[in-house]
Amino acid sequence: MKKISPERLGLKKFNNASNIFGILMALIIMSVILSIATSSFLKPANLLNVLQQISINFTLAIGMSFIILLGGIDLSVGSNVAFSGLIMAILMKNMLFPVWLSILIGVLVAVFIGFLNGFFITFFNLPPFIATLGMMSIARGAAYTITGGQPVYTFPDGFTAITGRVFGIPLYTILIMLVLFILAFYVLKYTRYGRSFYAIGGNRSCANLSGISVKKIEASAYMISGFCCGIAAMVLTSRLDSAVPTNAEGSELDAIAAVVIGGISMSGGEGSVSGTLIGALIIGVIANGMNLLYVPQGAQRMVKGLIILLAVIIDVLRRRKEN
Amino acid sequence: MFGLPVVIQNPKQAETLGISIIYQELNLIPHLTVAENIFLGRHKMHNKVHIDWKAINQAAEKILRDLEVDLDVQSKVGSLGIAQQQMVEVAKALSLNAKIIIMDEPTAPLTDKETNNLFAMVRRLKKSGVTIIYISHRLEEIKTLCDRATIMRDGKTITQVEVADITVDQIIKHMVGRELKDKFPKVDKTIGEEIFSVQSLTSAKISDVSFHVKAGEILGFGGLVGAGRTETARTIFGLDEKVSGTIMLHGKELTIKKPKDAISHGIGFVTEDRKGEGLVLSMNVRENISLASLKTLSQGIRLLLKDEHALANDYVDKLNIRTPSIEQLMRNLSGGNQQKVVLAKWLVSESTVLIFDEPTRGIDVGAKIEVYNIINSLAQAGCAIIVISSEIPELLGICDRILVMARGRKTGELTIEEATQEKIMTLATDMGKHVKERSL
Numbered sequence: 131m132k133k134i135s136p137e138r139l140g141l142k143k144f145n146n147a148s149n150i151f152g153i154l155m156a157l158i159i160m161s162v163i164l165s166i167a168t169s170s171f172l173k174p175a176n177l178l179n180v181l182q183q184i185s186i187n188f189t190l191a192i193g194m195s196f197i198i199l200l201g202g203i204d205l206s207v208g209s210n211v212a213f214s215g216l217i218m219a220i221l222m223k224n225m226l227f228p229v230w231l232s233i234l235i236g237v238l239v240a241v242f243i244g245f246l247n248g249f250f251i252t253f254f255n256l257p258p259f260i261a262t263l264g265m266m267s268i269a270r271g272a273a274y275t276i277t278g279g280q281p282v283y284t285f286p287d288g289f290t291a292i293t294g295r296v297f298g299i300p301l302y303t304i305l306i307m308l309v310l311f312i313l314a315f316y317v318l319k320y321t322r323y324g325r326s327f328y329a330i331g332g333n334r335s336c337a338n339l340s341g342i343s344v345k346k347i348e349a350s351a352y353m354i355s356g357f358c359c360g361i362a363a364m365v366l367t368s369r370l371d372s373a374v375p376t377n378a379e380g381s382e383l384d385a386i387a388a389v390v391i392g393g394i395s396m397s398g399g400e401g402s403v404s405g406t407l408i409g410a411l412i413i414g415v416i417a418n419g420m421n422l423l424y425v426p427q428g429a430q431r432m433v434k435g436l437i438i439l440l441a442v443i444i445d446v447l448r449r450r451k452e453n
Numbered sequence: 454m455f456g457l458p459v460v461i462q463n464p465k466q467a468e469t470l471g472i473s474i475i476y477q478e479l480n481l482i483p484h485l486t487v488a489e490n491i492f493l494g495r496h497k498m499h500n501k502v503h504i505d506w507k508a509i510n511q512a513a514e515k516i517l518r519d520l521e522v523d524l525d526v527q528s529k530v531g532s533l534g535i536a537q538q539q540m541v542e543v544a545k546a547l548s549l550n551a552k553i554i555i556m557d558e559p560t561a562p563l564t565d566k567e568t569n570n571l572f573a574m575v576r577r578l579k580k581s582g583v584t585i586i587y588i589s590h591r592l593e594e595i596k597t598l599c600d601r602a603t604i605m606r607d608g609k610t611i612t613q614v615e616v617a618d619i620t621v622d623q624i625i626k627h628m629v630g631r632e633l634k635d636k637f638p639k640v641d642k643t644i645g646e647e648i649f650s651v652q653s654l655t656s657a658k659i660s661d662v663s664f665h666v667k668a669g670e671i672l673g674f675g676g677l678v679g680a681g682r683t684e685t686a687r688t689i690f691g692l693d694e695k696v697s698g699t700i701m702l703h704g705k706e707l708t709i710k711k712p713k714d715a716i717s718h719g720i721g722f723v724t725e726d727r728k729g730e731g732l733v734l735s736m737n738v739r740e741n742i743s744l745a746s747l748k749t750l751s752q753g754i755r756l757l758l759k760d761e762h763a764l765a766n767d768y769v770d771k772l773n774i775r776t777p778s779i780e781q782l783m784r785n786l787s788g789g790n791q792q793k794v795v796l797a798k799w800l801v802s803e804s805t806v807l808i809f810d811e812p813t814r815g816i817d818v819g820a821k822i823e824v825y826n827i828i829n830s831l832a833q834a835g836c837a838i839i840v841i842s843s844e845i846p847e848l849l850g851i852c853d854r855i856l857v858m859a860r861g862r863k864t865g866e867l868t869i870e871e872a873t874q875e876k877i878m879t880l881a882t883d884m885g886k887h888v889k890e891r892s893l
Contacts, residue, residue, distance in 0.1 A: 320755055320756055320758070321751070321754045321755060321756055322747040322748065322750075322751045322754065322756055323754060325740065325747060325756060326747075328733070328735070328736055328740070329733050329736065329740075329744055331735075332733035332734065332735035332736050333729075333730075333732065333733040333734065333735075335729060335730045336729075336730050336731060336732060336733050336744075337733070337744075338692075338711075338712055339690075339692070339712050339722065339724060339730055339731075340712070340716070340744040340745040340798070341712050341713040341715075341716035341717070341745055341748075342713070342744075342747075343711075343713060395735075399733065399735040399736070400735050
């Protein structure tokens with residue numbers, strides 16, 4: 131029997147087909163195993179649940195993809211979600227702003243936090259890890275401060291409808307993810323701006339020498355991540371129907387995990403947002419499958435950790451082979 | 454080895470067998486001292502925990518003394534010149550009791566005097582019974598230094614010869630597999646009006662550099678490593694901050710604050726450090742070729758991928774870039790082909806002024822000629838060209854005029870008719886200045 135290879139399946143056109151191919155196979159194999167091991171995995175209701183469950187992580191992972199492609203990292207996304215979600219909540223609930231305006235302001239606040247990250251990183255040359263670690267604490271602290279630690283809950287119907295179901299389908303949640311994915315995919319593959327990310331991540335000084343405005347693009351990446359935080363904050367706050375300062379704690383790590391499992395190299399310059407989608411799906415399917423199989427939370431976390439290690443090991447081995 | 458078969462699976466085993474390699478890029482740790490680098494990973498110990506620094510320093514001193522090298526073993530390697538760092542590498546190899554030392558292009562970064570020192574050292578090592586495998590593109594070096602030579606091409610051994618029995622031209626013939634009529638192809642061209650000029654350019658590293666280049670002219674930049682030639686190019690290109698001076702193109706003064714400005718004015722810069730600055734190794738051939746021209750290859754924000762494909766294919770053909778496809782990752786190409794991709798990148802950008810910094814460093818003779826052809830055809834097309842090179846024969850072979858720098862200043866300018874190796878060296882070492890200073 132001939133080996134199944136991306137070329138044989140006509141995937142050769144894609145630049146990084148072989149990377150995507152590997153994780154896609156992993157996702158398919160896992161899904162097959164789960165559909166045999168459980169009776170409920172393949173049911174439409176369960177699959178829709180998976181999509182809903184990955185929505186926050188995938189949204190954050192899209193922004194994180196842009197940053198990791200540059201070789202950076204954004205640790206502040208979880209705190210950003212909590213803070214901008216609370217801003218939306220307070221505007222809507224306590225100050226009676228219209229829903230659309232509250233969302234708009236909340237998203238702008240999230241973008242502004244991203245802008246601050248980008249500013250510290252490009253203007254003072256701070257390492258992204260340090261700058262966003264600082265912002266992680268600042269934004270989380272701000273979230274506690276603006277409500278005195280109190281939650282804000284029960285929002286207007288117009289807001290909770292965002293994550294509501296239409297004929298049993300979490301329609302808008304899925305649409306939001308889809309739109310973000312298509313946008314990110316298009317930008318990275320078909321625009322000059324997107325191409326710059328691969329150039330900068332691959333070789334910063336070469337990109338600079340080739341006339342790419344490295345710092346502007348780097349700063350913009352953190353704003354993109356901020357924007358994704360704003361959208362994630364909207365979806366999360368709407369779904370929970372409450373905003374708490376502890377919301378989305380640790381979600382930066384899940385986002386990084388999705389990106390890394392999806393094959394974007396931590397050193398930047400390689401990978402794609404399609405990989406990130408598969409990475410987020412893998413995390414979602416595993417979590418869902420383990421819930422269906424009654425695997426306890428502790429073991430679930432360990433499995434997730436192992437998968438992250440495995441993904442990075444594969445990346446390292448691939449690199450070693452190439453060199 | 455020594456008549457016995459050996460199995461070598463990793464560098465450590467090679468080391469144990471007495472084989473040491475001195476790579477082109479030195480493997481020293483700049484923040485550690487000379488002695489620490491020599492004994493890295495093999496610290497002499499008082500006992501299990503305590504490092505015996507005194508013993509290490511003494512042993513290092515002894516090795517260096519045997520090599521007749523005058524170096525303070527406690528100085529940091531980062532503070533040493535490249536030639537001295539090489540000596541530290543040699544000392545390290547000897548401390549490992551190396552029987553065979555492999556040197557990969559050791560003279561590439563060295564000045565002539567340093568090269569002579571290195572050769573003296575190699576001869577001393579030879580006398581003490583160490584075998585040296587000396588890898589070099591500089592064929593004159595092989596002639597002066599080596600006893601026997603193995604000539605390789607395309608990953609295969611072509612022939613093994615006694616150096617005394619062969620001429621440089623014969624070596625070249627073996628290397629390229631065909632007779633080379635001329636190492637430096639000549640073309641007919643007309644030199645036009647002055648189009649590019651620089652007046653009193655000054656930065657932190659260069660001062661008061663002025664010159665001009667005409668359309669179709671190739672201006673050479675001669676001088677020793679560190680004379681400020683690359684720095685001049687970097688300042689023109691907006692990579693180093695300009696303190697004062699003017700840059701004019703077609704009679705108009707240019708404001709260049711960053712490379713983007715230089716490119717938009719039609720200036721291209723083929724840098725010396727191919728992997729560090731010239732290419733994105735993780736991208737493919739196509740993406741590298743178009744990298745400096747993405748603006749002209751897009752409509753609004755959208756990239757014209759079809760045009761990009763066509764363009765990349767076109768240049769791969771034109772420059773005879775050997776790659777399975779334009780989708781091949783850059784890191785899989787050979788040095789010469791990588792360099793041609795860098796050239797393609799700047800040809801695509803349609804620059805009128807092109808600066809080449811050591812355009813043929815580290816590539817084989819055949820690829821060198823192809824690079825010269827590309828430079829010549831650019832000159833024929835009316836570009837103003839600047840070539841920075843440390844190989845004087847190369848300057849004499851391809852340039853129309855040669856400017857020489859030393860210590861961040863221009864020390865002279867020679868037409869190709871009056872230029873000789875000696876005149877360039879005199880200006881490069883700035884002999885005139887020295888005499889003057891001493892007489893003051």
